[in-house]
Amino acid sequence: MKKLILIVxxxxxxxxxxxxxxxxxCKTELLGKTTETKTVIxxxxxxxxxACDALGxxxxxxxxxx
Numbered sequence: 001m002k003k004l005i006l007i008v009x010x011x012x013x014x015x016x017x018x019x020x021x022x023x024x025x026c027k028t029e030l031l032g033k034t035t036e037t038k039t040v041i042x043x044x045x046x047x048x049x050x051a052c053d054a055l056g057x058x059x060x061x062x063x064x065x066x
Contacts, residue, residue, distance in 0.1 A: 019043055024052035026063040 024039045039055065041048040049065050056063030 020045075022048040022052075023066040024048070024055055024063050025066055026052075026055055026061055028058075028061045030060050 019042050022041050022043065022045065024041055026037045026039070028035045028037070039052075041051050043051065045065075052063045052065045055061070
């Protein structure tokens with residue numbers, strides 16, 4: 001029984017931390033016009049959020065991870 005619980009726990013952890021396609025939506029507002037760009041990032045959620053935040057590092061661009 002303990003082995004089964006261990007195997008299930010490892011499987012759940014492995015699936016929760018796997019890389020997935022995540023979409024980063026960036027909006028740039030310049031001279032009164034707004035442009036929206038979507039970028040697909042295949043990473044874990046934390047790494048994808050960090051990459052998305054880096055894309056929106058300018059003062060005219062804001063990015064959110066969908």
